[in-house]
Amino acid sequence: MAARIEDYALLGDGRTAALVAKDGSIDWLCWPTFESSPCFAALLGDASNGQWRIAPVEPVQHVRRRYLGDSLVLETTFETASGVVEMTDCLTWSEVPPRLVRSVKCVAGCVALTSELAVRFDHGRLKPWYRRVGRRVVAVAGPHSIWFDGPLAPACDAQSVQVELNLTAGDRCDFVLTCCRSHEPPPAALNVDQTLHTTLLDWSQWADQIDLGNDRYADAIRSSLVALRGLTNRVTGGIAAAATTSLPELIGGDLNWDYRYCWLRDASFTMLALAGTGLRAQAQAWRDWLLRALAGEPAQAQTVYTTDGDRHLLEWECAWLGGYEGSRPVRFGNAAVTQSQHDIYGELIDALYVSRCHDMPPGDEVWFLERALIEHVRRVWKEPDNGLWESRGGLRHHTLSKMMTWLALDRGIKSALSDGHDVPIDDWRRDAHEIRESVLTYGFHSGVGAFTQTYGGDRLDASLLLLPLRGFLPADDPRVVATVTAIEQHLMHDGLVYRFLGDDKPGQGRPEGAFIACSCWLAQVRQMQGRHEEAKELFERVVALRNDVGLLAEEFDTDLKRQCGNFPQVLSHVAFINAARYFDDPDHSLNAL
Known part of the structure; x- marks a missing residue:
């Protein structure tokens, strides 16, 4: 079941928007525009209709969220019995092709983390063809493709792409999704630090x-x-x-x-x-x-x-x-x-x-x-x-x-x-x-x-x-x-x-x-x-x-x-x-x- 409506936060890049639940699941994203078919539609169905969840493996004891400054760059803090991780989510502003970035940092203790990505096309119905390209995975269906980049080579099957990590204090891992047309060449790797900085700078200049x-x-x-x-x-x-x-x-x-x-x-x-x-x-x-x-x-x-x-x-x-x-x-x-x-x-x-x-x-x-x-x-x-x-x-x-x-x-x-x-004012x-x-x-x-x-x-x-x-x-x-x-x-x-x-x-x-x-x-x-x-x-x-x-x-x-x-x-x-x-x-x- 999807989260309560008020438990979602908004991500946006000036062309589309995504909704992120408190449990670390992105349950809604229409890509590349607001009016596009959703590639994550769990909000209106279930996980089989597409979502991307990154969260600790063990039970989360406390969650708190905030936007960084006047922006839609979201920071979510998960506290577990073993440690604390901070996850930064954003749709990158003005990036071409459009990107979705999720960066996770362990700030205390040690935390086992799992990422499960299930892309769907055609309004949450069509399962794509997942294939490996080196350490990357691309999900393809007809004219659409979504590229996945993570900290290590993921596991994938016909349903989803999975990554499991163990993080200790100071460790960080970055995940990136890129939306492309299926006939286009693979997108270049993203400099996550620079992109986050540029996105936050754009928001700051707007907020001024x-x-x-x-x-x-x-x-x-x-x-x-x-x-x-x-x-x-x-x-x-x-x-x-x-x-x-x-x-x-x-x-x-x-x-x-x-x-x-x-x-x-x-x-x-x-x-x-x-x-x-x-x-x-x-x-x-x-x-x-x-x-x-x-x-x-x-x-x-x-x-x-x-x-x-x-x-x-x-x-x-x-x-x-x-x-x-x-x-x-x-x-x-x-x-x-x-x-x-x-x-x-x-x-x-x-x-x-x-x-x-x-x-x-x-x-x-x-x-x-x-x-x-x-x-x-x-x-x-x-x-x-x-x-x-x-x-x-x-x-x-x-x-x-x-x-x-x-x-x-x-x-x-x-x-x-x-x-x-000069108009007919009296009339x-x-x-x-x-x-x-x-x-x-x-x-x-x-x-x-x-x-x-x-x-x-x-x-x-x-x-x-x-x-x-x-x-x-x-x-x-x-x-x-x-x-x-x-x-x-x-x-x-x-x-x-x-x-x-x-x-x-x-x-x-x-x-x-x-x-x-x-x-x-x-x-x-x-x-x-x-x-x-x-x-x-x-x-x-x-x-x-x-x-x-x-x-x-x-x-x-x-x-x-x-x-x-x-x-x-x-x-x-x-x-x-x-x-x-x-x-x-x-x-x-x-x-x-």
């Missing part, structure tokens, strides 16, 4: 850009920024929503989706988290990715893309993977790519507006794209859509989607006036006013006494906390206050916020875990309302959910007391960053810009 002042949550913010960089494609600037697919929103359930792609709904939250913490280069790269992804006809904009900007993400179910703790089906690809989500237009225009507010204007030529998007919004805002949460139950008039089309017009008007663009203002009145008239349910998920529906939705966060209404507006109260009364459990209740019927139950981003949004709204102690209490509850290396999944199961959903989750981390910053700087807000 972070500007947080004396923020009370500075360390936690930095951890989230590190995770955000680990999910960023360093070549294109695209940011994967998570490193994984099919980690369940409720353990044992079937809400298991592939989140290894870029979601436009995260656009402005992410832009603010990066630009508002000094990471201008990364923010600009994200903005430029958004512009490239949206280039063309606005009506053809998608909700989801690969980190390279590809549009084709066919969803399919993987029959041979048993699912995380039996949570099936396991899905690759995401059918949300075909959905209509009008909120994305507000996200995109707002992301460009945020970049302007942080002195990163996208250039006059971009205005033609923005104007085309706004004109498209004017044509489609009255139409139903699938909504922020990608409902697969048909098109509806989602309150938040309508508000986000208002946001597109509002930010477009502000940008046009500030930059002197835009008229349409913005019409959308606003529509939301106020049909989005607020008098019987419920709150804004609801859809026009005429009675389902509460925690995403409507974004009404004050986006500046649609003041946080102290009576309708906002009533909505917040309703969310607190009906969508909170164990101090955390759920997105909604089950299947349009209030009281039917919780179909998933508490949504971490929504909990951060409520903490920020409470702070805006002057409810400072309540805001702090809720946010500290979220802070306590982070694992030992500062990572957050999408959700938290308040009954099982476990993280759930895909991991680590960008929306959780950017909501965390923005709420944490707002406690010390009220100008760090989408509403304040």
